[in-house]
Amino acid sequence: MGRREQARQDKERRIREAALTLFLEKGYEQTTTKEIAEAADVATGTLFLYVQDKPELLALIFQERISAAVDKAFARLPGHRPLIDQLLHVFGALFDVYRPMPDLAREFVKAQFFVRGGKMFDESTRFRDSFQARMIPLFEAEQAAGRLGTDYPAPFVARMAFSLYFNALSAWLHGAADFKTARTSLLRSFLEIQMRGLAPVRKGNPS
Amino acid sequence: MGRREQARQDKERRIREAALTLFLEKGYEQTTTKEIAEAADVATGTLFLYVQDKPELLALIFQERISAAVDKAFARLPGHRPLIDQLLHVFGALFDVYRPMPDLAREFVKAQFFVRGGKMFDESTRFRDSFQARMIPLFEAEQAAGRLGTDYPAPFVARMAFSLYFNALSAWLHGAADFKTARTSLLRSFLEIQMRGLAPVRKGNPS
Amino acid sequence: MGRREQARQDKERRIREAALTLFLEKGYEQTTTKEIAEAADVATGTLFLYVQDKPELLALIFQERISAAVDKAFARLPGHRPLIDQLLHVFGALFDVYRPMPDLAREFVKAQFFVRGGKMFDESTRFRDSFQARMIPLFEAEQAAGRLGTDYPAPFVARMAFSLYFNALSAWLHGAADFKTARTSLLRSFLEIQMRGLAPVRKGNPS
Amino acid sequence: MGRREQARQDKERRIREAALTLFLEKGYEQTTTKEIAEAADVATGTLFLYVQDKPELLALIFQERISAAVDKAFARLPGHRPLIDQLLHVFGALFDVYRPMPDLAREFVKAQFFVRGGKMFDESTRFRDSFQARMIPLFEAEQAAGRLGTDYPAPFVARMAFSLYFNALSAWLHGAADFKTARTSLLRSFLEIQMRGLAPVRKGNPS
DNA sequence: TATGAATGAGTATTCATTCAT
DNA sequence: TATGAATGAATACTCATTCAT
Numbered sequence: 001m002g003r004r005e006q007a008r009q010d011k012e013r014r015i016r017e018a019a020l021t022l023f024l025e026k027g028y029e030q031t032t033t034k035e036i037a038e039a040a041d042v043a044t045g046t047l048f049l050y051v052q053d054k055p056e057l058l059a060l061i062f063q064e065r066i067s068a069a070v071d072k073a074f075a076r077l078p079g080h081r082p083l084i085d086q087l088l089h090v091f092g093a094l095f096d097v098y099r100p101m102p103d104l105a106r107e108f109v110k111a112q113f114f115v116r117g118g119k120m121f122d123e124s125t126r127f128r129d130s131f132q133a134r135m136i137p138l139f140e141a142e143q144a145a146g147r148l149g150t151d152y153p154a155p156f157v158a159r160m161a162f163s164l165y166f167n168a169l170s171a172w173l174h175g176a177a178d179f180k181t182a183r184t185s186l187l188r189s190f191l192e193i194q195m196r197g198l199a200p201v202r203k204g205n206p207s
Numbered sequence: 208m209g210r211r212e213q214a215r216q217d218k219e220r221r222i223r224e225a226a227l228t229l230f231l232e233k234g235y236e237q238t239t240t241k242e243i244a245e246a247a248d249v250a251t252g253t254l255f256l257y258v259q260d261k262p263e264l265l266a267l268i269f270q271e272r273i274s275a276a277v278d279k280a281f282a283r284l285p286g287h288r289p290l291i292d293q294l295l296h297v298f299g300a301l302f303d304v305y306r307p308m309p310d311l312a313r314e315f316v317k318a319q320f321f322v323r324g325g326k327m328f329d330e331s332t333r334f335r336d337s338f339q340a341r342m343i344p345l346f347e348a349e350q351a352a353g354r355l356g357t358d359y360p361a362p363f364v365a366r367m368a369f370s371l372y373f374n375a376l377s378a379w380l381h382g383a384a385d386f387k388t389a390r391t392s393l394l395r396s397f398l399e400i401q402m403r404g405l406a407p408v409r410k411g412n413p414s
Numbered sequence: 415m416g417r418r419e420q421a422r423q424d425k426e427r428r429i430r431e432a433a434l435t436l437f438l439e440k441g442y443e444q445t446t447t448k449e450i451a452e453a454a455d456v457a458t459g460t461l462f463l464y465v466q467d468k469p470e471l472l473a474l475i476f477q478e479r480i481s482a483a484v485d486k487a488f489a490r491l492p493g494h495r496p497l498i499d500q501l502l503h504v505f506g507a508l509f510d511v512y513r514p515m516p517d518l519a520r521e522f523v524k525a526q527f528f529v530r531g532g533k534m535f536d537e538s539t540r541f542r543d544s545f546q547a548r549m550i551p552l553f554e555a556e557q558a559a560g561r562l563g564t565d566y567p568a569p570f571v572a573r574m575a576f577s578l579y580f581n582a583l584s585a586w587l588h589g590a591a592d593f594k595t596a597r598t599s600l601l602r603s604f605l606e607i608q609m610r611g612l613a614p615v616r617k618g619n620p621s
Numbered sequence: 622m623g624r625r626e627q628a629r630q631d632k633e634r635r636i637r638e639a640a641l642t643l644f645l646e647k648g649y650e651q652t653t654t655k656e657i658a659e660a661a662d663v664a665t666g667t668l669f670l671y672v673q674d675k676p677e678l679l680a681l682i683f684q685e686r687i688s689a690a691v692d693k694a695f696a697r698l699p700g701h702r703p704l705i706d707q708l709l710h711v712f713g714a715l716f717d718v719y720r721p722m723p724d725l726a727r728e729f730v731k732a733q734f735f736v737r738g739g740k741m742f743d744e745s746t747r748f749r750d751s752f753q754a755r756m757i758p759l760f761e762a763e764q765a766a767g768r769l770g771t772d773y774p775a776p777f778v779a780r781m782a783f784s785l786y787f788n789a790l791s792a793w794l795h796g797a798a799d800f801k802t803a804r805t806s807l808l809r810s811f812l813e814i815q816m817r818g819l820a821p822v823r824k825g826n827p828s
Numbered sequence: 829t830a831t832g833a834a835t836g837a838g839t840a841t842t843c844a845t846t847c848a849t
Numbered sequence: 850t851a852t853g854a855a856t857g858a859a860t861a862c863t864c865a866t867t868c869a870t
Contacts, residue, residue, distance in 0.1 A: 199403025
């Protein structure tokens with residue numbers, strides 16, 4: 001029971017590590033699946049029992065990190081601080097996952113963004129959905145506290161926030177902004193404007 | 208003089224038309240440059256006197272349409288209506304360019320978005336810049352009229368607006384929203400929120 | 415006792431049926447042994463306890479049918495009719511086995527005809543031999559009755575007849591003749607000529 | 622003018638020779654197209670400007686030889702001798718083409734016999750047709766001379782003769798008969814029987 | 829008998845692009 | 850300008866078969 005499963009997990013770990021090492025060393029395109037299999041000490045065919053195709057190796061690498069980062073970010077959420085800081089805290093955690101490997105990150109984002117259909121598309125959709133789902137309560141709480149208007153439903157708000165994060169991330173990945181600018185000022189400005197735009201309409205507002 | 212130039216333009220037109228026809232018929236990847244050359248009735252090598260590489264054929268197809276659409280959109284700008292309607296008018300014109308060929312549009316966006324360096328990257332950057340430059344006056348006018356705050360400079364505002372447009376477009380291209388929803392309600396909501404978030408802080412506002 | 419054996423036969427039947435179904439549905443090459451195993455509800459490895467390799471699945475399908483058809487054909491041999499009708503009766507039975515699945519038949523014939531060595535080659539040789547052996551008495555009887563010359567030994571005659579059958583079959587399988595033409599007129603003509611060519615030299619024949 | 626064409630023919634020759642050499646050295650399957658290209662001193666891609674696929678390299682090798690052999694055989698036809706000797710003369714020429722390279726011949730025959738559609742299928746059909754067409758006059762002459770019956774049209778007779786040749790050839794290629802037996806006695810017997818079977822019905826024959 | 833995870837061989841072919849003419 | 854023959858890089862992935870359990 002444990003034996004079989006353990007062997008499996010061990011193999012997957014070796015594959016993941018070999019892929020990461022080689023991708024960082026030689027770049028994604030320059031690395032062949034055969035090399036990865038060799039480095040992981042499995043047969044070429046075995047690799048494809050663990051992933052469906054090469055791009056999925058990227059997913060294998062990032063999804064684990066992203067999951068962990070998101071879990072940690074939500075666990076340590078600075079709930080006493082303004083919403084915008086909480087958002088920056090969470091999105092910043094994502095930025096930090098990508099930071100050490102911008103080239104690979106670009107490949108990963110590209111693969112997720114432009115591949116249609118397939119396991120990877122599904123997983124990326126699932127991630128986005130679940131991520132947004134975890135943000136919704138934050139917006140709902142803000143609405144309940146009267147600090148956020150209710151003209152737009154919380155899910156829509158979450159989605160837009162994610163879009164803004166994605167734009168800031170892209171700006172960095174494509175060289176339009178350096179990491180710090182993108183992660184801090186660009187993202188913050190985007191979210192500030194969004195939050196302001198969603199502020200509740202004050203009663204008795206002099207027109 | 209005109210003779211030479213005319214022949215040249217005629218060839219380019221044939222190439223552009225052949226490329227479009229074949230791309231729509233068989234898809235971008237499935238179409239070979241040789242086929243396009245044949246359909247355009249030029250030699251294989253001649254094709255590359257008119258474009259630098261295959262992706263540039265996509266650009267050839269879209270840039271012309273986009274330029275025309277943008278020029279027309281700005282020429283017919285409904286200046287008397289609220290800014291948001293003007294923005295929707297302009298961005299909507301871009302949506303309409305892509306509408307008849309979503310698959311090709313996805314390829315084009317992908318090529319522009321994820322290719323780094325090269326003529327195409329430059330042109331795409333130039334387009335974005337010039338497009339945003341044409342929007343800046345709109346925002347400046349709005350600021351001058353006191354309908355838009357000055358916390359954020361107009362260029363930044365224009366850039367964010369473009370990002371929101373791009374997100375709405377992507378939502379359609381990736382099947383997250385149908386065309387009408389993306390072009391109309393999604394884009395409008397995004398921009399509404401942005402505009403509200405950028406509203407000037409009213410003086411004498413009771414805090 | 416019966417239990418074990420019955421289970422075995424049941425599995426083989428399931429494998430045979432799954433293979434046939436899938437081969438007809440998707441074609442021989444397009445069907446994987448894994449799919450067959452799944453459809454037969456056995457493990458991938460189990461399949462290879464029942465056949466040695468993939469081509470043998472073809473044999474499994476055809477040999478059963480062919481054996482039955484040949485047995486039946488010889489059992490119902492129209493012994494009172496001319497030899498040529500008896501031959502057509504027997505060869506026709508083979509044609510009828512292949513008729514419902516020409517594509518698969520082509521694969522089978524190819525595998526038998528061009529694979530050298532191996533179990534399948536042996537079985538195919540054995541089949542041909544035994545089949546010809548069953549025909550030999552027919553020719554011998556004809557010779558004994560003085561209706562067939564004795565210049566060529568009956569085994570040789572049987573072999574040539576089989577060759578002619580094979581040619582007619584091939585003509586159909588390769589599209590040079592439709593089924594009916596191949597099975598009826600082509601085969602009949604071939605055999606008629608052969609039989610005439612083997613007619614006994616009449617004594618006292620005026621030269 | 623001659624320059625271009627000459628270069629082309631030279632390249633084709635080099636490819637053909639390289640292919641033959643390597644096929645004989647290492648076997649058809651064991652030889653890679655890349656090796657052939659290298660040996661012929663052309664780029665890998667260039668190879669495929671001269672043939673459509675690997676099997677066609679076989680055709681390139683054999684068709685030239687076969688054409689030459691057939692032309693020569695018909696040119697030196699022993700017209701004064703019995704038809705059967707003329708047939709053996711022609712078919713024997715084909716046997717002799719294959720003799721020095723039985724393994725390659727088997728591959729070639731297989732490729733021709735079992736590939737459906739494509740350039741090779743067409744060429745093989747064309748060859749068979751044209752070959753049979755050249756034999757037809759022989760049979761017609763025989764019919765005109767009253768040495769061959771007219772029950773079966775000459776084209777059909779030619780076709781059957783070809784079938785018999787093919788069977789004898791196959792017998793050799795598959796090890797059922799050695800070369801000499803197949804080429805001489807097997808083929809001769811087949812044709813003798815056929816010719817006798819097609820002998821004219823003698824008038825005034827006592828029934 | 830049965831399982832099913834693991835193996836690993838194995839290369840023809842395309843096609844964007846160039847460059848000698 | 851135009852031609853079109855020539856170039857050559859470049860690898861992910863399948864799947865029949867095996868074998869440790």
